[in-house]
Amino acid sequence: MTVTEKMEPIRVANETLASQIRNCLADDITSGAIAPGxxxxxxEVAERFGASRTPVREALRELASSGLVTIEPRRGARVVELTLDRIGEMFEVMAEIEAMCVRIATERMTTLERYQLHHLHNISHKHVLDExxxxxxxxxxxxxxxxxxGTxxxxxxxxxxxLRQRIAPFRRAQFRGIQRLLISYEEHAAILNSIFAKDSDTAAKLMRAHMLVAGAVYTRYAYEHPSRLE
Amino acid sequence: MTVTEKMEPIRVANETLASQIRNCLADDITSGAIAPGxxxxxxEVAERFGASRTPVREALRELASSGLVTIEPRRGARVVELTLDRIGEMFEVMAEIEAMCVRIATERMTTLERYQLHHLHNISHKHVLDExxxxxxxxxxxxxxxxxxGTxxxxxxxxxxxLRQRIAPFRRAQFRGIQRLLISYEEHAAILNSIFAKDSDTAAKLMRAHMLVAGAVYTRYAYEHPSRLE
DNA sequence: GAAGAAATATTTGTATACTTAGTAATTTCA
DNA sequence: TGAAATTACTAAGTATACAAATATTTCTTC
Structure with a gap:
């Protein structure tokens, strides 16, 4: 064995080109850099990444499956553009899933995990104060x-x-306004209390309400600002 | 205009080759024709469909996104092979989702839809009798x-x-044995009663139990017959 | 004969080329 | 002038070709 024994090839990316493009596009879409519709x-995407169309196509197919873009045969891909009804449905389901999560998590979280959550809550308090x-x-x-x-x-x-990723492009109006920030923080506090009290049913109920409020905030905003519907 | 004016081209399939291959493979996997693992x-798939690798690759990517196959870079695709733990988790989530569905459906189904459901239940009764x-x-x-x-x-x-499709490959042991058929039927009956009584909470509770039983049946079977784990 | 290394083969990832469908523009005819 | 139809163009779907990585086999060495 020499000293120069074969080093790990520093595999620049354990990822394939297609998956890099997929992740990049997913970020662009969820962040709103590429608007719905x-x-x-x-x-164009191929040129942007200095690649051929093949990996781009595969990336788009995956994005379509995860719900961020829609593909129509022979008509190409476009960033999902959802109706208000559809977005409402998504928030409704999201609320149920989150409720399920917190109910199960309340029963299964370790002490450490509970305190990590508490820590995050404290951090968010600072952000509320800083607006x-x-x-x-x-x-x-x-x-x-x-x-x-925690589940x-x-x-x-x-x-x-x-699901959270799929809703992301439609959550951007979420915290418009400082009062909404405070309300969100207080709702979190109530949920956190239930978790520490190991009252899973209450935690679930509070979480469902918390998420439904978020949905209502969005749809109301979107309704009032149809031109900025993103 | 002559009599031989251009006819609708009888568009054999409004689908692309890739999507046909995807559907076909999905069937093969969910039906168990292609075993997990x-x-x-x-x-090989390309030759089977008389196509090139390109549409096959796209089909596989989509199947991966929907959870029926797993793809490792440079190592190809294989039909998902899940641990018992993972399958248990899937049944657990499925139970919650189904409970959510029946709760919402109970509140929103039209009279017609309720009777369609009742009709299906009657049909299934015959199948129970016929074993x-x-x-x-x-x-x-x-x-x-x-x-x-109904939601x-x-x-x-x-x-x-x-979700149902994703679990499909692991449900095949489900109705092994006529008694399980009867139990399933009776659980459906109870759920149906709650729906007609518009008691959404009870319907949800019964549905959750119904699905969890199915999961338990599977995992027990799989545990007792590890060699036939599919 | 077993273990490891080199060579070969296979298979996936990507690029390029070609085919075909859909769209826009232009032309023709009423 | 307006509508229908033809043509041209653009972009997506598919095939093929090549490159790179992994898997397999063979060969060498102990």
Missing amino acids: TQIDEQ NIDEYDATNKQFHTTIYN HSSFLIELASN | TQIDEQ NIDEYDATNKQFHTTIYN HSSFLIELASN
Whole structure:
């Protein structure tokens, strides 16, 4: 064995080109960089990534399956554009799934996990005081993800995460206005209390309400600002 | 204009080659024709359908997204092979989703839809008497689908249908034994009663139990017959 | 004969080329 | 001038070709 024994090839990316493109496009869509309804030209995306159409097509197919774009045969792909009804349905289901998650998580979380959640809640308090919407949004996401993880059900974690991603493009109006930030924080506090009290049914009920409020906020906003419907 | 004016081109299929292959493979997998764990060779599938690898690859990507196959970069695709734990998690989530569906459906179904459900239930009774497992299974599926549709939430319908499809390859031991058929039938009857009584909470509770029993039946069977784990 | 290394074969990932369908533009005829 | 039809063009679907990585086999060495 020499000193120069074969090193790990520093595999630049354990990912395939197609999957990188998929992740990148997914980010663009969920962040709103590519607006709902936008037609996606395969050639254009290919050039942007310096690749051929093949991996782009595969990426688009995967995005279609996960619900971020729609593909019509011979007519290409476009970022999903949902009706208000449909978005309402998604929030409704999301509310139920989140309720399920918190109910199960309340029964299964470890002490450590509960305190991690509590810690996140404390952090978000600072963001409320600072009126830092972006940071609050990020911490909010972590808060929910931590609850998903608390179910210890990999399948449920995946399902909930996927749904959250699908709704993402339509949540951007969420925290418009500082008062909404505070309300969200207080709702979290109530949920957290139930979790620590190991009252799973109450936690679930509160979570369902919390999510339905978010849905209502969105749909009302979208209704009042139809031109900015994204 | 002559008599031979251009006829509708009898568009053989409004589908693309890739989507046909996808549907076909999905059937093969859910029906068990291709067993879990089977490695899928792109070239082989391409030849089977008389096509090139390109549409086959796209089909496999979509199947991966919907959870029927797993793809590892550079190592190809294989039919999902799940651990018992994972299957248990899926049944657990499925039970919750189905409970959600029946709760919402109980509140929203039209009179016509309720009677369609009742009709299906009557049909399944015949299959119980005939001990016709395959037919019962088909009617059972329709029964559940009718409940999904009763939610009038296209999003929820899609979600539930997708989950059902994902579990399909692992449900085949479901109705082994006539007594299980009868039990299933009677559980349906109780659910149906609650729906007609518009008691959505009870319907949900019964449905959850109904699905959890199915999951327990499977996992017990799989545990007792590990070699036939499919 | 077994273990490891080199060579070969197979298979996936990507690029390019070609075919076909859909759309837009232009032309022709009423 | 307006509508229908033809043509041209664009973009998606599919096939083929090539490159890169993994799997397999063979060969060498102990």
